[in-house]
Amino acid sequence: MTRHIFAGLLATAIFLWADAMQPSLAAGTSCANLAALTIPNITVNAATMVAAGGFTPPGPQIPGTNTSPLPAFCRVEATARPTSDSEIKFEVWIPPVEAWNGKFQGVGNGGYQGSISYAAMATALRRGYATASTDTGHSGDDVRFGQGHPEKVIDYGWRAIHIMTDTAKLIVRNAQGKFADYSYFVGCSAGGHQAMSEAQRFPDDYDGIVAGAPANNRIRQTFAFMHAWTATHNADGSPILTPGKLALVTKAAVAACDGNDALKDGLIEDPRKCSFDAATLACKPGADEASCLTPPQVEAVKKVHDGAKNSKGEQIFTGWPKGSENFGEAAIQGWRQYITDMKEPSRVGVFKYWLFNDPNWDVRTLDYDRDFAYANERLPFMHAVDQNLTPFKKAGGKLISYAGWMDPVVPPQDTAAYYEGVAKVMGGYGNTRDFYRLFTAPGMGHCSGGPGPNTFDMLTALENWVEKGIAPDKVMATHSTAGKVDRTRPLCPYPAVARYTGKGSIDEATSFACVTQEAPSATRRTSSGK
Numbered sequence: 001m002t003r004h005i006f007a008g009l010l011a012t013a014i015f016l017w018a019d020a021m022q023p024s025l026a027a028g029t030s031c032a033n034l035a036a037l038t039i040p041n042i043t044v045n046a047a048t049m050v051a052a053g054g055f056t057p058p059g060p061q062i063p064g065t066n067t068s069p070l071p072a073f074c075r076v077e078a079t080a081r082p083t084s085d086s087e088i089k090f091e092v093w094i095p096p097v098e099a100w101n102g103k104f105q106g107v108g109n110g111g112y113q114g115s116i117s118y119a120a121m122a123t124a125l126r127r128g129y130a131t132a133s134t135d136t137g138h139s140g141d142d143v144r145f146g147q148g149h150p151e152k153v154i155d156y157g158w159r160a161i162h163i164m165t166d167t168a169k170l171i172v173r174n175a176q177g178k179f180a181d182y183s184y185f186v187g188c189s190a191g192g193h194q195a196m197s198e199a200q201r202f203p204d205d206y207d208g209i210v211a212g213a214p215a216n217n218r219i220r221q222t223f224a225f226m227h228a229w230t231a232t233h234n235a236d237g238s239p240i241l242t243p244g245k246l247a248l249v250t251k252a253a254v255a256a257c258d259g260n261d262a263l264k265d266g267l268i269e270d271p272r273k274c275s276f277d278a279a280t281l282a283c284k285p286g287a288d289e290a291s292c293l294t295p296p297q298v299e300a301v302k303k304v305h306d307g308a309k310n311s312k313g314e315q316i317f318t319g320w321p322k323g324s325e326n327f328g329e330a331a332i333q334g335w336r337q338y339i340t341d342m343k344e345p346s347r348v349g350v351f352k353y354w355l356f357n358d359p360n361w362d363v364r365t366l367d368y369d370r371d372f373a374y375a376n377e378r379l380p381f382m383h384a385v386d387q388n389l390t391p392f393k394k395a396g397g398k399l400i401s402y403a404g405w406m407d408p409v410v411p412p413q414d415t416a417a418y419y420e421g422v423a424k425v426m427g428g429y430g431n432t433r434d435f436y437r438l439f440t441a442p443g444m445g446h447c448s449g450g451p452g453p454n455t456f457d458m459l460t461a462l463e464n465w466v467e468k469g470i471a472p473d474k475v476m477a478t479h480s481t482a483g484k485v486d487r488t489r490p491l492c493p494y495p496a497v498a499r500y501t502g503k504g505s506i507d508e509a510t511s512f513a514c515v516t517q518e519a520p521s522a523t524r525r526t527s528s529g530k
């Protein structure tokens with residue numbers, strides 16, 4: 001907090017003359033006048049005071065969040081060009097001084113999606129935050145944007161978020177006459193990757209960071225997408241597994257492993273301990289029925305559970321967790337969206353357009369030794385897997401991560417392996433949990449959803465940690481059906497788990513306590529980091 005006091009005093013002195021005739025946010029520059037800011041490599045395209053209810057965020061809203069009309073804010077639209085090939089669009093939204101909580105929140109993106117995260121900005125603004133989001137330097141989810149534009153790939157990989165952060169802080173300062181007291185970053189999936197990248201690369205950017213389902217091990221995960229698609233599709237590209245067969249596997253996996261954690265609650269507490277084998281679902285020879293798997297189907301499921309390996313049998317990336325195959329109607333609630341429904345592998349464009357410059361590249365020619373080494377050499381900025389978080393810890397930063405144990409997109413085993421890796425480098429769990437905690441959610445899907453408690457407020461937990469020094473020993477999570485809460489349970493900081501006390505309803509959080517267990521030795525350390 002003290003880091004900005006001196007600069008803040010200066011800013012106050014400079015901006016005391018702020019014109020009283022225009023609608024002013026604070027002791028700073030009026031909204032419209034922010035368009036005249038001259039920041040190197042930044043063009044402020046527009047600065048507009050938006051009246052309450054005057055802006056409806058386009059695109060999908062975040063499920064379960066407030067969708068009431070937005071309060072008034074100053075909308076700044078800008079473009080950053082750190083290189084001649086860059087075109088990074090970003091927006092900064094600043095509440096009027098009386099509505100401002102004095103804080104700044106950067107928000108993350110999903111996928112390779114080149115668009116401003118308006119819904120996440122709206123959520124931040126409603127909490128009183130000044131907030132910023134970027135399109136990461138390109139438009140749309142297609143990775144073709146990087147073909148012949150290596151600087152745009154770097155913008156996407158880490159640069160856009162950092163520049164957005166730096167510039168947004170300055171714009172907020174100019175608007176309010178002082179820097180924000182605290183800065184936070186909140187993201188899930190690709191946003192979780194961005195969160196990890198900020199903690200590793202720019203330890204001073206944020207006081208607190210929420211990294212949900214972080215896709216930070218991106219090079220390895222991209223190989224895993226190739227492997228999973230190849231394993232689940234015939235030579236002609238047709239899918240081996242139907243949604244019905246996937247649902248069958250999930251049902252059997254849960255039935256086999258629900259009781260491993262000594263509580264029959266329909267949830268697998270930790271799929272790494274689940275020894276379910278898809279072969280137990282094998283059809284009678286020659287048969288193919290809805291209630292069983294044919295030999296190619298058994299083989300496909302086993303390969304996705306086992307994950308990608310090189311020719312020596314060394315793990316390149318963990319498999320997808322048992323129980324994640326198909327647990328709901330939506331394609332994102334299982335392997336459909338990123339694996340089985342795909343006409344070609346997810347992110348195959350990384351190989352076609354960023355690595356090999358060959359639009360006709362065939363995924364079945366992928367070499368998990370040579371090409372893996374090549375990718376790491378050519379695109380090292382594409383991941384954020386440094387396990388040494390000493391600079392972030394020294395800067396006073398706090399990091400909360402979370403992962404759903406049923407996540408069918410970013411395997412949670414990798415998030416846990418990264419945490420274990422950091423703990424090893426930082427000198428043990430004790431030296432790690434004082435600045436970085438991972439909360440694992442049994443039965444939760446990708447960033448949200450699933451049969452387990454999957455709705456929680458990590459930002460409040462983080463604010464309490466950063467601003468009041470109250471570390472989160474547990475975070476309350478709820479599960480709802482048709483808008484009605486039907487199960488509550490604490491999420492516990494890894495490697496602790498929520499254990500039923502033996503008394504009371506298993507649907508009530510008060511019947512559970514966080515219990516530290518021995519962390520399973522990670523046999524699949526895919527977050528080696530180097």
Ligand SMILES: [Ca+2]
Binds near residue numbers: 258260261262263267
């Ligand atoms: Ca269970």
